Amino acid sequence: MKKLWLDIGNTRLKYWVTQNNHVIEHDAELHLQSPADLLLGLIQHFKRLNLQQVGISSVQDLKNNERIQKILQLLDVPVTFARVHAEFAGLKCGYDVTQQLGIDRWLQVLAVVDDPQQHYCVISCGTALTIDLADGLQHLGGYILPNLYLQRDSLIQNTKGIKIPDAAFDQLTPGRNTIDAVHHGILLGLLSTIEKVLDQYPQKLVLTGGDAPLFAKFLQKYSPTIEPDLLLQGLKRYIDTDTQH
Structure with missing residues (x-):
């Protein structure tokens, strides 16, 4: 089962393709403040991979994320945007306003805490x-x-x-x-x-x-x-x- 994982940061778009939990392809590129345009240039390549699922972490604003989501719909597979929760998998957010914590920071902490x-x-x-x-x-x-x-x-x-x-x-x-x-x-x-x-x-x-x-x-x-x-x-x-x- 192939999955695409997208990390869209402030300056870079980074992606991994995994198959049976093994990374089989990865890359990172500067998106020059236009991650949707960069993603549009990659979408044909992603189509050829026969993906089954997409997971995405994006620090972009609502407008950019909506554009990104529309482009990913071209893959015709389930797409999940990660978001910060007050509590998720037992991890409790320490921010007074949950939505103000960057999703990248939240996921990095989520990856580590287990004890x-x-x-x-x-x-x-x-x-x-x-x-x-x-x-x-x-x-x-x-x-x-x-x-x-x-x-x-x-x-x-x-x-x-x-x-x-x-x-x-x-x-x-x-x-x-x-x-x-x-x-x-x-x-x-x-x-x-x-x-x-x-x-x-x-x-x-x-x-x-x-x-x-x-x-x-x-x-x-x-x-x-x-x-x-x-x-x-x-x-x-x-x-x-x-x-x-």
């Missing part, structure tokens, strides 16, 4: 760096920060005379030139925030997103686990649980 006695910290290192805390099956809320590159770009745009080329965020030593000072300072700031959170709320640390290996390198004392496809895991759990009801 009522465990404390969790789920960090997504994507376009934004998000930190979500859970006490067993109770989501506690979290934090959202600009990621490494957003912070650097903001500094470049707002500081005259500083031209920062691409460089690796891989050291915490004091910078001995402007380029290193910027990169090392931004990385130090984000790591310090994460460590502050973890020291206040000791718990199991799970990292996901493109920069997860970089942050894991500097957070070894917290024994981090890296889960590259955490959102996919959460989306699959969501769909599997939803179809049982």
Whole structure:
């Protein structure tokens, strides 16, 4: 049984095709603020796969999601949009207004929590760096920060005379030139925030997103686990649980 899993974020469209729970195809592309147009370009390819089901996580607004849904109807298979619930599969949302929590964050937490006695910290290192805390099956809320590159770009745009080329965020030593000072300072700031959170709320640390290996390198004392496809895991759990009801 083939299934399509779509993760439509703020800047990228990522998809997986699974057959009998094994990923047989995956890809990610920038959607340039028009995910529906990108999806329309992929729909013929998806038609040829003879899919049986589509599960989707989308952080887009209502108008974009309606366009996306119309395009997916061309596949003539069941399509399920994941949404945040006050409680789902035992997991309770920590937000005062449930709909304000991003579906990506909700699914990543849903993928991880399985022990009522465990404390969790789920960090997504994507376009934004998000930190979500859970006490067993109770989501506690979290934090959202600009990621490494957003912070650097903001500094470049707002500081005259500083031209920062691409460089690796891989050291915490004091910078001995402007380029290193910027990169090392931004990385130090984000790591310090994460460590502050973890020291206040000791718990199991799970990292996901493109920069997860970089942050894991500097957070070894917290024994981090890296889960590259955490959102996919959460989306699959969501769909599997939803179809049982």
